[in-house]
Amino acid sequence: MSKIAIVVVLAVAACLIPDAMSACSSRQLDNLETQLEICSKGLPVQQYDGYWRWARDVTSRMKRDTTCDLNKAPAYFQSELRNIGYIGKKDIDRAVTCITNSIKFEICC
Numbered sequence: 010m011s012k013i014a015i016v017v018v019l020a021v022a023a024c025l026i027p028d029a030m031s032a033c034s035s036r037q038l039d040n041l042e043t044q045l046e047i048c049s050k051g052l053p054v055q056q057y058d059g060y061w062r063w064a065r066d067v068t069s070r071m072k073r074d075t076t077c078d079l080n081k082a083p084a085y086f087q088s089e090l091r092n093i094g095y096i097g098k099k100d101i102d103r104a105v106t107c108i109t110n111s112i113k114f115e116i117c118c
Contacts, residue, residue: 033077042068044117048107063089083109
């Protein structure tokens with residue numbers, strides 16, 4: 010095998026390893042993302058923003074964790090929503106309570 014082929018194989022492997030090493034299964038993360046989208050309904054949105062993006066950002070953070078602790082998701086979600094200046098505390102609290110209860114009562118994930 011040529012040196013170029015080896016470099017290409019290593020580069021592809023390096024791109025695939027982070028997804029393969031995610032502590033949470035893809036099914037868990039997909040279910041979590043869906044539930045985050047449900048809990049985000051009713052939050053105010055602006056152009057280029059939205060519940061799907063917030064959910065994806067949370068699950069992306071979960072993928073990088075070394076352990077699969079779904080109880081971290083509400084804190085990640087709250088952090089994500091607090092960074093958006095136009096969403097009020099009452100709305101954030103409602104959405105975070107929704108995902109917290111969904112995980113606690115095993116509605117999702």
